[in-house]
Structure formats: structure tokens, C-alpha cells
Amino acid sequence: MSHTSASASTSRETQKARTRCALLDAGLRLLEDKSLSSLGLREVTRVVxxxxxAFYRHFRDMSDLGVALVDESLGSLHAVVRxxxxxxxxxxxxxxRTVGAIARxxxxxxxxxRFVARERHGGVPAVRAAIGRELDRFADEVSQVLATDEVSAGWSAEDVRMLGELYVDHVVxxxxxxxxxxxGEGPDEETVARTARRQLLLISTGRRHWADAASGAAGT
Amino acid sequence: MSHTSASASTSRETQKARTRCALLDAGLRLLEDKSLSSLGLREVTRVVxxxxxAFYRHFRDMSDLGVALVDESLGSLHAVVRxxxxxxxxxxxxxxRTVGAIARxxxxxxxxxRFVARERHGGVPAVRAAIGRELDRFADEVSQVLATDEVSAGWSAEDVRMLGELYVDHVVxxxxxxxxxxxGEGPDEETVARTARRQLLLISTGRRHWADAASGAAGT
DNA sequence: TCATTCAGTAAACAGGTGTTCGCGGGGCGG
DNA sequence: CCGCCCCGCGAACACCTGTTTACTGAATGA
Incomplete structure (x- = not known):
């Protein structure tokens, strides 16, 4: 129980952080063509x-390493969204801008x-839940901004939220x-970009004319 | 090389089909909380x-069993879509009708x-590819019908296809x-249904007013 | 009736797995 | 300076894995 100084004691803690990061990197590399539930503890340590x-000095589980990877993957993304x-x-x-940012x-x-896409519905509950929470946060952020657009005047909070979810799902x-x-599987990058742009344009179009439809089916 | 009669010789072949089906069922059951890449051969045979x-009498691989499960899962769905x-x-x-059919x-x-959602981006290439092919077929079928709607008059084939993909992705x-x-995770069934209906309604609205937007950004 | 085919068996193989234990040695606080 | 802390090591544990082998015996076709 030492450590009254909040800052790191350079050598000790940073070195631990380094190997922890090495474990995360190794795991991520191996996860390019495996899923987390089939990734072995020894497999990761062998690469490092x-x-x-020594693995247990940093993570309790493989699923523990998984949620750490979720934070690393999605945490930095909120700034981009904003x-x-x-x-x-x-x-x-x-x-x-949106499609360009995704491509980049x-x-x-x-x-x-790839890790997020794979484990979003993957076999490890804790990781699945972590990704779900993070995507919910994205939907919140998006909805919050969408609500301030002039086009959203008169929209119910529920409708704004459903639009936000639609956007987030589409981004994924x-x-x-x-x-x-x-x-190399499927269409090339430029084709994907064009399709995505047009789909978003179609959603935007529906958004501008939402009042027409929503009034007709309000109770649904 | 016998077997000039095309029909099954009741006892022999049907029994093989029965155990094959038992293997598929057992696999599917175990895949409720695992992913295919971490599902063991012995695990499946033990349940059966x-x-x-004896596994090798029916499947070469686990991934082989996987693509069989894809056919079983998605094959019967084309009729529903039609x-x-x-x-x-x-x-x-x-x-x-669409949302009701999905819910049912x-x-x-x-x-x-669950199997399809999990393995769509999962760690087994062959299964991933099989699911991708099947979803492409769905997009084809949907696009083909959408093209005959009156609303689609004047739409380019590419635009119809991008709308079809949007629908298929949304269904998934x-x-x-x-x-x-x-x-029990996330919102209850009725909430999901209502959100999905409104999202589809928004897309339909955009579709009806597509001519306005598409003319303005034709080259994109 | 006799020979053939073939789904399923049992046993053994060489590996790989997660997890626990005690121990060493270097950074660190006193 | 000494003594504690703690990351990483190597070895051992019991267990599970995919795959091959030679085999049994019932359904099959001539």
C-alpha cells in the first residue's frame, strides 16, 4: 500500500504496461484468423x-484480455465520431466525411x-456485452447530435434514437x-464507399420527409 | 457403383441420414454458447x-459440418422471403409482414x-464464405422484386441493388x-419490433422521395 | 445363399491445453 | 544499505484434442 504519489514510478509500472501491451498486440494479431473463444493462453504467451x-500477472482470463481489446478498439473512436x-x-x-472516416x-x-466485427456476436459473453455497451454509447452520442439538427424538429426522442441506431448499425x-x-473478398473499396454513400443519402432523404410518413402511422 | 435406382434403399441410407442429422443437431446445440472454431469433434460425437x-463417415472437417449447418439454416428461408x-x-x-416474419x-x-449471426464474421473462412454467398442470393431476390415496384421507376440497377443490400443487412x-x-439482454421483443418497423418506414420514405436526392448527386 | 459394402467401434498415438507451485532476481521504499 | 515487492521463469499436473488403425456385424445385391 505505498504509492501516495499518483504518477508512475517510471521503470516498474511502465515495464508492466509494456508487456501488457505486447500481450494485447500478440492477441490481436492471432485473432486475425481465429475467434477469441478458440484463442489459447499459451498461444499468446508463445508469440510474446x-x-x-506470466499471463496471469496481467489478465485473469482470455475473456479479460478480450474486453481490454474492446476498450482499445472502440475507446479511441468516440473522438472521431464527435x-x-x-x-x-x-x-x-x-x-x-463519415464514409471517408470509416474507410480510413x-x-x-x-x-x-475485424476483432470487433467478429466478437460482436461471438462466443464470449463478457466481450459481447462490452461491445454492445460501447455501441450503445455511440448510438447515444449520435442521437444527441441528430436531435439538434433543424430537420429533427418535432421528432420524438424515440424516433431520434431509432435513427441513431440505424446509423450506428450501418457504420458497422x-x-x-x-x-x-x-x-479481396467481395467488391472493391471504391464500390463499397459508393454504396454506403448512397444508402446514407437514402436514409437522409427519408429523414427529411419523415413528417409525412410518421403522422400516418403514429401509433405503430 | 451400384445404385441404379435413384431412390434410397430405405434402411441403409436413411439411417446414415439420421445420424448425420443427429450430428448437426448436437453441433447446433453446442454452438449456442460457443463459436464454431472452438467446437471440438469429440465434443459433438460425445453428445450424440x-x-x-465415426464423425469422418459424415463430415471431413468441423468447417464441413459448418457449411452444412449454413444450408440448413438459410436454405429454407428463401421460400419465406418470396x-x-x-x-x-x-x-x-x-x-x-416482414418484421412479423423475422420475429416468428x-x-x-x-x-x-444465432449460428448464422455468430459465424457471419466468424473465424472459419469456408463458413463465412457460405453465409456471404447466401446473403448475396437474398439481396438478389429482394432487388429483383423491388425493381418491379412502381416506386422504382427510373431507378438504375445499381441503386436498386444498393437498396436490396440495405434491406438484407437490416433484416440481419x-x-x-x-x-x-x-x-433478456437489451430491449424486449415488442420494442425491437417497433424500432425495426419505424426504421423500415424511414427507408421506404426515402425510397419514395429518392428522385429528388439522386438527381442532385448523380455522379457520386 | 454367399460375398460385398460400409456405418460404427475400440484403442492407441503424439501432441496441445489451462492452471498451480516454488523460486529467482532486479526495481524500489525505508 | 537492507528488505520487501512482484514480474517472470521453469517444471509438473491432469486432462482433452484430432487422427489413424484394424475390427465387427448388419444390411445389401447377385
Whole structure:
């Protein structure tokens, strides 16, 4: 129970952080073509080059390492989302920015994206839950900004939220499509981008004319 | 090379089919809380109650069993899709039928749905590819029917296809949401249904006013 | 009736797995 | 300076894995 100074004692703690990071990196690399539930503890330590028992100094479980990877993958993304949403509110420009940002993020962090896409419905409950929570937070952030758009005047909170979820889900699908494109499976990157832009444009169009439809089916 | 009679020789072949089906059922049951890449051969045969070696009489691999499960899960669904699309073309009624059909299918075949959602981006390439092919076929079928709607007059084939993909992706997301609801995670079934209906209604609204937007951003 | 086919068996193989234990040695606080 | 802390090590534990082998015996076709 030492450590009254909040800052790290350079050598000791940072070194622990380094090997912890090495474990995360090794895990992420191995997860490129496996799923978390089939990733072995020894497999990870072998890549890092350390004894299996040392793993327990950093993580209790494999699923523990999994939720750490979720934080690493999705945590840094909130800033990006804010940045996109805070720019000009013009429809097509915002769409261009969004799709561009997704493409860039997938290009720069393919392994993180693949991990999230794979474990979103994967076999490890704790990780699945962690991803779900994070995506919910994204939906909250998006909805919150959407509500301030002029187009959303008169919208119920529930409708704004359902639109936000639609956007978030679409982003996930698009990211996954970009990933497939990068691997040579499915259509190429430019095709994916164009499809995504048009789909978002169609949603925006529906949004602008929402009042017409919503009044007709209010109770549903 | 016998077997000039095309029909089964009752006892022999049907018995083989029975145990094959037992293997598939056992696999599906175990896959409720595991992913395919972590499902063991012995694990499956143990549930069925037979020797591990007998597995090879029916499947080469675990991934082989996986693609068989894909066919079983998605094959029977094409008829349902046709049925939904061939009904009255009125927007909200078609939407109600769609969401109702998804809810019912998830309620009646939860394990199949979970399997597909999990392995769509899972760690077994062959299974991933099989699911991708099947979803592409669904997108084809949907697009083909959408093209005949009066609303689609003047639409390019590419735009119709992108709308079809949007619908298929949305169905997958909705099915997954229903699944979570059935497990007590996330919102309850009625909430999921209402959100899905409104999202589809929003897409339909955008579809009706597509001409306005598409002309403005034709080159994108 | 006799020979053939073939789904399923039992046993053994060489590996890999998670987890526990005691121990060493270097950073660190006093 | 000494003594505690604690990360990483190596070895051992019991267990589970996929795959191969030679085999049994019932259904089959001539």
C-alpha cells in the first residue's frame, strides 16, 4: 500500500504496461484468423516470448484480455465520431466525411475492426456485452447530435434514437464491408464507399420527409 | 457403383441420414454458447453418443459440418422471403409482414439464427464464405422484386441493388436484436419490433422521395 | 445363399491445453 | 544499505484434442 504519489514510478509500472501491451498486440494479431473463444493462453504467451504463467500477472482470463481489446478498439473512436458530427451539417458533405472516416479507420486499424466485427456476436459473453455497451454509447452520442439538427424538429426522442441506431448499425456493416474489400473478398473499396454513400443519402432523404410518413402511422 | 435406382434403399441410407442429422443437431446445440472454431469433434460425437472416428463417415472437417449447418439454416428461408415479397405491395403492410416474419422465425429457430449471426464474421473462412454467398442470393431476390415496384421507376440497377443490400443487412441486424431480446439482454421483443418497423418506414420514405436526392448527386 | 459394402467401434498415438507451485532476481521504499 | 515487492521463469499436473488403425456385424445385391 505505498504509492501516495499518483504518477508512475517510471521503470516498474511502465515495464508492466509494456508487456501488457505486447500481450494485447500478440492477441490481436492471432485473432486475425481465429475467434477469441478458440484463442489459447499459451498461444499468446508463445508469440510474446514469455512463460505461460506470466499471463496471469496481467489478465485473469482470455475473456479479460478480450474486453481490454474492446476498450482499445472502440475507446479511441468516440473522438472521431464527435469530430465528424460537429462539422458542417450539410447532408452530403457529412456523409462524405463519415464514409471517408470509416474507410480510413479500417485502413489504419484493420485488426481492431475485424476483432470487433467478429466478437460482436461471438462466443464470449463478457466481450459481447462490452461491445454492445460501447455501441450503445455511440448510438447515444449520435442521437444527441441528430436531435439538434433543424430537420429533427418535432421528432420524438424515440424516433431520434431509432435513427441513431440505424446509423450506428450501418457504420458497422460498412466497416465490415471495407474489411472484406481489403481482403479481396467481395467488391472493391471504391464500390463499397459508393454504396454506403448512397444508402446514407437514402436514409437522409427519408429523414427529411419523415413528417409525412410518421403522422400516418403514429401509433405503430 | 451400384445404385441404379435413384431412390434410397430405405434402411441403409436413411439411417446414415439420421445420424448425420443427429450430428448437426448436437453441433447446433453446442454452438449456442460457443463459436464454431472452438467446437471440438469429440465434443459433438460425445453428445450424440458415438465414437469420435465415426464423425469422418459424415463430415471431413468441423468447417464441413459448418457449411452444412449454413444450408440448413438459410436454405429454407428463401421460400419465406418470396412469400413476403409477393404479397400486397403497400408499404406499411409489407413492413408489418416482414418484421412479423423475422420475429416468428427467430422465435421458432433461435439456434439457427444465432449460428448464422455468430459465424457471419466468424473465424472459419469456408463458413463465412457460405453465409456471404447466401446473403448475396437474398439481396438478389429482394432487388429483383423491388425493381418491379412502381416506386422504382427510373431507378438504375445499381441503386436498386444498393437498396436490396440495405434491406438484407437490416433484416440481419433486426434478427440479431430479436435474439438478444429473447435472451433478456437489451430491449424486449415488442420494442425491437417497433424500432425495426419505424426504421423500415424511414427507408421506404426515402425510397419514395429518392428522385429528388439522386438527381442532385448523380455522379457520386 | 454367399460375398460385398460400409456405418460404427475400440484403442492407441503424439501432441496441445489451462492452471498451480516454488523460486529467482532486479526495481524500489525505508 | 537492507528488505520487501512482484514480474517472470521453469517444471509438473491432469486432462482433452484430432487422427489413424484394424475390427465387427448388419444390411445389401447377385
Amino acid at each position: 516470448g514469455m512463460a505461460p504463467a 469530430e465528424i458530427l460537429e462539422g458542417p451539417r450539410d447532408d452530403v458533405e457529412r456523409i462524405d 479507420y479500417v485502413r489504419e486499424h484493420p485488426t481492431h475492426v 456493416m460498412t466497416a465490415s464491408a471495407f474489411l472484406d474489400a481489403a481482403l | 453418443g458415438m465414437a469420435p472416428a 412469400e413476403i415479397l409477393e404479397g400486397p405491395r403497400d408499404d406499411v403492410e409489407r413492413i408489418d 422465425y427467430v422465435r421458432e429457430h433461435p439456434t439457427h439464427v 441486424m433486426t434478427a440479431s436484436a430479436f435474439l438478444d431480446a429473447a435472451l
